[in-house]
Amino acid sequence: GNSVTQMEGPVTLSEEAFLTINCTYTATGYPSLFWYVQYPGEGLQLLLKATKADDKGSNKGFEATYRKETTSFHLEKGSVQVSDSAVYFCAYGGATNKLIFGTGTLLAVQP
């Protein structure tokens, strides 16, 4: 069935390090892809999205490119900050309105 797989956490980085969180999906058709972020004590917030192959979503220095050939949507940021510490969820939305999520990856950035 349709699913999303993202890398296990926690990911611990020093400030200004490069971040990659891997995400791959299995789906029929052409889903939209999303990264959501959850800061401590808050709800899920949409970080970025891409709606078709080769689209790049970007926000707050984060980027992810919809790669149909590798069925991937890896999240990257060139220089992380302590304030980026959160849980990051990869998700896709298919023909129906529901979102299918990955397990979430905890990012801890140390000063």
Added chain:
Amino acid sequence: EPEVTQTPSHQVTQMGQEVILRCVPISNHLYFYWYRQILGQKVEFLVSFYNNEISEKSEIFDDQFSVERPDGSNFTLKIRSTKLEDSAMYFCASSEALGGEQYFGPGTRLTVT
């Protein structure tokens, strides 16, 4: 900025009891959702709701679950007879349009003892 709110933030209940989780979606949104996350597992879709009807539900959403929009602002999830395995974080979400961005609430942590 408009936001989705949920109450309570934490609910503890005994097995077999009924619980109602409450959500106030963003006021001009038309589509409403419940998701849940069992500790350490994926965020899972439960149900979507539009025009006072369930649009889609997952296999998790069995006869023990129901949703309701009792007035113009609230959206509730009821679990009739809770089980230990219902312990999870429950997230409400809403969107303005079909396929539009879903805005999530902070979640209600349900603990069934």
